[in-house]
Amino acid sequence: MFASSLLRLTSDSIFPAPVVNYWLEQLNPLWSTEQGRGRVLEIHPAASDSMSLLIKLNRQARHWQPGQHVQVRTWVDGIAHSRTYSPIPVPGRRDQMMLTIRKTPGGLMSHWLTAPERQGNWMDLTPLQSGFERPHQQQPLLLLAAGSGITPLFSLIMDRLHQLNPGPITLLYWVQRHEQACFTSHMERLRARHPCFNYQIIATQTGNPQNKHLESVEDLMPHLTDPRNTQILACGPHAFTECAKKLAQQLNLPCFAESFSLPKPAQAGAPVQVFLKRSQRQVVIPSGIPILSALEAIGIHPAYGCRQGVCHTCTCTRVSGITTDLLHQRMEHEADGALRLCVSTAESDLVLDL
Ligand code: FES
Numbered sequence: 001m002f003a004s005s006l007l008r009l010t011s012d013s014i015f016p017a018p019v020v021n022y023w024l025e026q027l028n029p030l031w032s033t034e035q036g037r038g039r040v041l042e043i044h045p046a047a048s049d050s051m052s053l054l055i056k057l058n059r060q061a062r063h064w065q066p067g068q069h070v071q072v073r074t075w076v077d078g079i080a081h082s083r084t085y086s087p088i089p090v091p092g093r094r095d096q097m098m099l100t101i102r103k104t105p106g107g108l109m110s111h112w113l114t115a116p117e118r119q120g121n122w123m124d125l126t127p128l129q130s131g132f133e134r135p136h137q138q139q140p141l142l143l144l145a146a147g148s149g150i151t152p153l154f155s156l157i158m159d160r161l162h163q164l165n166p167g168p169i170t171l172l173y174w175v176q177r178h179e180q181a182c183f184t185s186h187m188e189r190l191r192a193r194h195p196c197f198n199y200q201i202i203a204t205q206t207g208n209p210q211n212k213h214l215e216s217v218e219d220l221m222p223h224l225t226d227p228r229n230t231q232i233l234a235c236g237p238h239a240f241t242e243c244a245k246k247l248a249q250q251l252n253l254p255c256f257a258e259s260f261s262l263p264k265p266a267q268a269g270a271p272v273q274v275f276l277k278r279s280q281r282q283v284v285i286p287s288g289i290p291i292l293s294a295l296e297a298i299g300i301h302p303a304y305g306c307r308q309g310v311c312h313t314c315t316c317t318r319v320s321g322i323t324t325d326l327l328h329q330r331m332e333h334e335a336d337g338a339l340r341l342c343v344s345t346a347e348s349d350l351v352l353d354l
Helices: 002-011 017-027 108-114 147-161 184-193 217-223 238-251 291-297
Strands: 037-047 050-057 068-076 079-085 087-090 093-102 122-131 141-146 169-175 197-203 231-236 255-259 271-276 281-286 315-320 323-325 330-332 337-340 344-346 350-352
Touching: 037 093, 050 108, 050 122, 068 093, 068 108, 079 093, 079 108, 087 147, 093 108, 093 147, 141 147, 141 217, 141 238, 147 169, 147 184, 147 231, 169 217, 184 197, 217 238, 231 238, 238 255, 281 291, 291 344
Parallel strands: 141 169, 141 231, 169 197, 231 255, 271 350
Antiparallel strands: 037 050, 037 122, 050 093, 068 079, 068 122, 087 093, 271 281, 315 337, 315 350, 323 330, 323 344
16 A cells, blocks of 8 residues: 555656656565566475465566466576576466476476575565466366476466356366375365366376376376367476377367476587677587586577577577577578577577577
8 A cells, every 4th residue: 555655656756657666666676667576474284295386466577377377587696597487376366476486406496496585585486478378268288297397287277166157167287295285285176166176196106107297098088078179278297298299289279288398308519609799799508408508508598488489588689690499400591580598509500689
């Protein structure tokens, strides 16, 4: 209340907007009139290796859609770090979101963000137009999640089940062990409250031969409420989403899949010459590995966010040369084409607008 009165007062002031914004940010980072920001209200366990952060949002951080991503930027020891996560809506609270973060072994940001002492911290949040589109409210959905792929799909589940007359949703959720499954108590409550929602957790490392990886259409058939009119959405590692797409094709059903890993481990190949046009530098990097990592290895640090081809922070112009887009396994060579450095490898000498 006080903040919005102050904002109204200052927006009518005789001072230029950037000056007003500067002083508001000094008073409270969440009062920024330009930058999306959030403050961590609570941190609690979501699974054995994942934590959920409940975050209070300022106005600029509220323009995100369930199933899509936000870029989180924060400072660790004075150095800015960015990562991309899928937020989950908090029913009835447009001014809050939940971020569920898996603590990746050796990961800097995932451990830093989820430490209990981060409660009360604020972070920059930039909503991104990438990820899943909201499916039609009535169309039956079959959601296939593996590991961290659960977060955008759970976001869509929460969104749909809080609308009027939601269509049927079935979630198949693969984890290695049961204790790694997130949102289990939420999902149990949702299933009890919404007859249109069902789910199954498939823990592959329990010794139960029934709990196997996704392999064939027979794994999906029993879960299709309408075998001719179901939308399949899949999220997980690359091999998992490729399998989901192949099975959906066999079933003649539409499938939208998003993967958070590259198709195969990168292997350094023959060296190529790269001319960085803006900095007027000529460097040599190996082909075969993402250009972002190759440049970092020789001390050049372009801006990046997710390192997964999602946020587009690392996009630059390929003035000339041939690259491969690792996510789509596609060679690209048009002059002045946009290039995501984190998921592209060099196939020839290159000129980059960097
Ligand atoms: S760092 Fe996000 S797309 Fe490259």
